[in-house]
């Protein structure tokens with residue numbers, strides 16, 4: 001390590017996104033080795049569309065994806081929304097920890113590669129309304145998408161819009177979320193083609209992802225994969 005980096009590492013230590021312990025300046029993913037070992041990674045059999053864990057030998061598509069006919073071709077969601085992951089995502093979104101997008105983008109890109117990196121033409125993200133964007137100062141899904149695009153060498157394109165004044169999905173019940181998603185998001189006139197990877201920060205009921213993926217297919221995409229940092233169990 002250069003002397004100047006050594007000095008900086010003492011004054012401004014790099015910290016692990018999840019446990020906030022100091023880490024080496026060379027650690028580009030901002031995740032310490034202990035957290036890489038202990039984070040709640042989704043393992044074993046999962047739904048082929050949404051990454052929800054399922055029992056070995058059960059149907060390859062979970063009952064929620066079947067019931068709502070979720071239109072995505074697959075999912076890259078590495079973690080469960082619990083413990084330090086939950087805390088990091090809350091701090092990221094509500095306490096201006098924009099830099100956490102580096103770790104989140106890395107975790108998704110790593111998951112895409114581990115799952116065989118299917119043909120993807122571009123990355124896109126769930127939009128915020130202009131009101132929410134002004135309030136927060138950044139779109140949490142866009143920053144993760146940009147980091148992911150850098151790591152996977154894929155273009156990142158803004159494709160969808162969100163209307164001002166519609167309730168936040170996190171404040172609604174499952175049924176309300178599906179109705180609200182249909183009112184909140186809309187397609188632009190842009191014509192798309194090829195395979196998209198649609199990114200959001202957290203996957204909960206799939207109502208946002210499902211509606212946004214449907215819009216991308218209507219705009220001309222042939223296929224849509226989805227990715228989130230963490231899966232939030234509805235139970």
Ligand SMILES: [Zn+2]
Nearest residue numbers: 016019032035
């Ligand atoms: Zn850590």
Ligand SMILES: [Zn+2]
Nearest residue numbers: 047050062065
């Ligand atoms: Zn599913």
